[in-house]
Amino acid sequence: MALETPPATQERDHTRAALAELLLALADDEFVTGYANSEWTGIAPILEEDIAFSSLAQDELGHARLFYELLAELRGGAVSPDEIAYDRPPEGFRNAQLAERPRGDWAYSVSRQFLYDTADYVRLECLLGSRYTPLAQAAASVIREERYHLLHAHTWLARLAAGDTARERQHAAFTALWPDALGLFEPLPGEAALVESGIQPAPSAALCQRWLEQIEPMLRQLGLPWPFAQRAAGWEPLLAPHYGGRAGRHSREFAQLYDTITSVRRLEPGAQW
Amino acid sequence: MAAEPTVYEVFRREKPGAPMTHAGSVGAPSPDLALIYAREIFGRRGESDALWIAPRSAFQLLDDQDILRPVLDRSHRTVEGYRMRDKREQLLSQLETKR
């Protein structure tokens, strides 16, 4: 670990485990989102959009690979990024449940992309200041690619809000998405150690508030569902977030997705592909 | 579909300092999507350093050969219109004889 001040051994092991969980959560969010979004390749409503959405998916998979590489290094290089990504049971995944839902209709997919990428941006901005240097460096690369994702997300948010049918579908999508989206900020096990050591400079709850503050004006201006009440401490959700992903609890839909993703690889375990 | 998407012409620059060249066109229902689609079709591999995107209707077309390539002699404005070697040698030999 490239921490500036090495903590005492026991504490260090604890922090190291927490760091591994953080890297896995970052990587799995991108990996599963990348898989889900790549399904649009070839069948989006507009040919050109098909290409755009596929680019976003490929970027996400590229980011996942980067985070898996960090994790592989942290584990001493005995295991490859592919082995980490594919050779785990479903409960080994740490992605938020938002990522694992089927792609739904176009309104659902682009609305999910908006919520995911705006949240991811806030998280990456925070990690630019991580005291774990490899992570800060990775965040600096990834965040540059995220700017295009935001451009795409904002464009579609406004486009859909402009049409009648589209607007109805967009509303339905946001209503369905909110509990899952809040799950992105489910605190990680060992988060206290991450914050204390400066690996993750701010706690998830603070990042969630930062995210809500950023997107609130836009969503409210477009009249989209905003299930939050304003309190002294910030926006309080009026619905229960879907937590569990960070602890390896996933939906039934994920079991299917996992089966598909690993189906070829499981044919010949340990083989080269 | 009621309306056909607007056609936008796309120009690209391959690297800093290179000229803008015509890349192709995209159809898009709005300028902001035209920008995204141009990026996808002509820049998703990192092959472009800059893109220019404008509606096809903004371009005026001039391909009339009578206007662009006048038929009569314009050699006075080209390098090829001045064959100086023979002329110079002729003068030099004249001067030589006089001397």
Place this chain on the structure above:
Amino acid sequence: MTTGHANDTARAEAFKQHIAAGGKVEASDWMPGEYRHALIRFIEMHANSELMGVLPEREWIMRAPTLRRKLALTAKVQDEVGHAQLLYRLAEDLGKPRAQMMDDLLAGRTKFHNVFHYPTQSWADVGVIAWLVDAAAILSQKALLGTSYAPYARTMQRICWEESFHIKHGYDIVVTLAGGTAAQRALLQDALNRWWGPLMQMHGPPTPPEHDRDLTLWRIKTRGNEDLRRDFIATYVPRVWELGLALPDPALRRADNGSWEYSPPDWAELRTVVGNHGPRSAERLAFRRLNYEQGAWVRETMAGEQARTQTCGI
């Protein structure tokens, strides 16, 4: 050209001479209606093939077994959609709207290449398609670089450049499987056995040049079908054999004079398959239709917004 105007006839004659002399045509140039129709038909089928060609490989995007394979396959399928976009734009500029081309494709009024009517059964198919189907396709596509229609030539330049990694990606999968476990090799051999017939049919039956107007009269393409097939066989059969793999044609061999002998491809099968009666024709078209219908509201929203902004004079 239905006017039969004396002027047009003379113009068409001059146009044919221009083409015969190796001349190029731009979208804004005058062209005989017959040439325009031939171009649209040819380019539209090319575009349809890219679009339908997405589906067999797309089935494996969610199952790709490593991060790199996943990225490469997604990028390759995405490129094919990109090529469909480039080609449909050409046909649109020649006067056929995209929506009409989609309607014609989905109704079975226009065609797409034979190889995209077959099922994919294993990951090895992904390798064989990306290597050999793309290699066969790129031969045809390179033969279009010299086409008389200049915008098509420029587009093909771009497409051929973009396709260069596809074949390598396919070859990498094939070589990896060939050097893998017995089960992996068996998957690969099985894929080759199934794809070889369609591959041999892919360039089409040998047509006498005088009947191939796209080739001889309009110079839309510059090489004949049989010529392309022979080129494919000569280049790729040795490369398949050197991997220790077999091809399911007992007659296949290099003759002493260096030319290749092979069993005649099954032209009846080709006709049936491109007539949309192939093993997966109906499913693929139905899948395409379903997705197209499900996305109709998005296109309507966009068209509506475009109309609105135009009337506002924005």
